[in-house]
Amino acid sequence: MKCKYRFSVEGRFFLDASVPIPTKDWIVEFVPSAGRVTHIEVTVPIPQAQDWPRITREPTPGVKLHIETNAHRLPWVQRELRSLQGLLAVFGFHSINLEHPSIEWIHETEEERDALPLQSFSTKRNPLPDHEIPPVSFDLAARAVMACDAATDVELPLNFFRRGMLDFHDRNYIEAIYDFFFVLENQYADGQFKKFAVLEAFSRSEELCSFVEQVITTPSVTLQHEASVQVEFNNSYGRMTVSEALNRVVELRGRLHHQTPKRRDNWHPEDQSRYEVDALFLQAVSHKVVFSLAGRYIWDKAVVSEYQALAIAYGHQPVVG
Numbered sequence: 449m450k451c452k453y454r455f456s457v458e459g460r461f462f463l464d465a466s467v468p469i470p471t472k473d474w475i476v477e478f479v480p481s482a483g484r485v486t487h488i489e490v491t492v493p494i495p496q497a498q499d500w501p502r503i504t505r506e507p508t509p510g511v512k513l514h515i516e517t518n519a520h521r522l523p524w525v526q527r528e529l530r531s532l533q534g535l536l537a538v539f540g541f542h543s544i545n546l547e548h549p550s551i552e553w554i555h556e557t558e559e560e561r562d563a564l565p566l567q568s569f570s571t572k573r574n575p576l577p578d579h580e581i582p583p584v585s586f587d588l589a590a591r592a593v594m595a596c597d598a599a600t601d602v603e604l605p606l607n608f609f610r611r612g613m614l615d616f617h618d619r620n621y622i623e624a625i626y627d628f629f630f631v632l633e634n635q636y637a638d639g640q641f642k643k644f645a646v647l648e649a650f651s652r653s654e655e656l657c658s659f660v661e662q663v664i665t666t667p668s669v670t671l672q673h674e675a676s677v678q679v680e681f682n683n684s685y686g687r688m689t690v691s692e693a694l695n696r697v698v699e700l701r702g703r704l705h706h707q708t709p710k711r712r713d714n715w716h717p718e719d720q721s722r723y724e725v726d727a728l729f730l731q732a733v734s735h736k737v738v739f740s741l742a743g744r745y746i747w748d749k750a751v752v753s754e755y756q757a758l759a760i761a762y763g764h765q766p767v768v769g
Contacts, residue, residue: 449494449556453525453549454479454487459542461485474525476532488532488544490525491554522549530718546718587768588746591755595745602741605634609738612731621720621727622704628730629701631737632656647698651691659736660690668732671725680725693729700726 463485466478479487526546533544555561599606612627633641636656638649650656663671664685671681685693700723704715715722745751752768759766 450491450554451494451521452489452491452552452554453522454489454552455529455549456487456545457485457542458545459540461536461539461541474521488529490529492521492525494553530716547721585767587755587759587766590758591746591751592742594754595748595751598748599742599745602745605631605741606738608634609734612727612734616727616731619720619724621723622715622717624727625700625704625723625730628727628734629697631734632697632730635737635741643698643702647695650694650698655740656733656737657690657694659733660693662736663729663732664688664690664693668728668735671728671732677725677728681729684725685729697726697730 462483463478463480464483466480466485468475468477474490474492477489477491478485479489529544529546533541608627608630612624612631615621615624615627632650633646636650636653637646640646640649667678667681667686672678685696688696704723708714755768756766
């Protein structure tokens with residue numbers, strides 16, 4: 449039995465030829481389309497039947513079957529592909545989607561074919577459908593337009609938050625942590641940048657401490673959206689005091705700001721999922737910060753009055769959210 453992992457490739461990387469490449473006991477192949485590499489396939493042998501996929505009946509209500517793919521040797525394949533994309537980066541290679549390969553099992557005998565319960569498997573994350581995204585009240589957008597000139601005073605932290613949301617959407621959690629931390633640093637670090645000075649400045653801010661406490665005691669929906677995330681949050685930030693949480697995010701910022709092979713727990717730029725809960729916590733705290741900043745302008749009395757006058761001029765009832 450063999451197992452073929454198929455990884456999608458991002459970016460525009462072209463090859464003038466492609467043939468299967470044997471390495472160790474598996475085979476690697478670049479899959480091009482009109483010369484552009486769109487996928488990388490890695491075929492590995494599965495000599496033991498215990499490592500084949502299995503399908504069993506699932507007793508949980510609403511779930512018919514439980515699929516065990518076993519993902520034979522996948523961590524080792526992913527480890528080597530990390531090195532591969534790094535080596536090829538000097539030639540313009542972009543990235544390999546290492547987290548969600550499709551899997552195909554290839555039988556080599558008729559007996560294996562008859563015993564194989566599953567021939568292929570794949571997973572992916574689908575974005576929320578457009579119709580499930582609630583629209584923002586027009587009055588908020590209109591008042592944001594009316595306030596944007598005055599709000600240039602705070603557009604820097606607002607845009608750090610926006611960039612953090614973009615990085616989070618792309619699951620670049622380490623980069624998102626940087627952006628969300630800059631929101632806090634911009635507002636509460638008093639110009640300090642060394643660890644202990646920043647931590648002291650953060651601790652002096654009653655507003656920031658209040659926001660952190662709110663996130664710890666009343667986690668946002670994003671911190672509860674997946675069971676694994678909820679469990680990790682409850683076992684980490686959920687058990688911390690405000691002081692401990694601030695110390696953790698400041699220490700994390702410092703650790704991610706430096707890179708050395710001598711550190712035993714050194715971080716890897718491709719190990720983004722390791723920092724998802726940290727990014728979610730900082731997202732929730734920084735959202736409270738920027739919501740407070742934006743509110744000073746969008747709910748300013750003069751801006752509200754200007755919007756109400758505009759609505760009346762267009763013959764509408766001025767509804768203010």
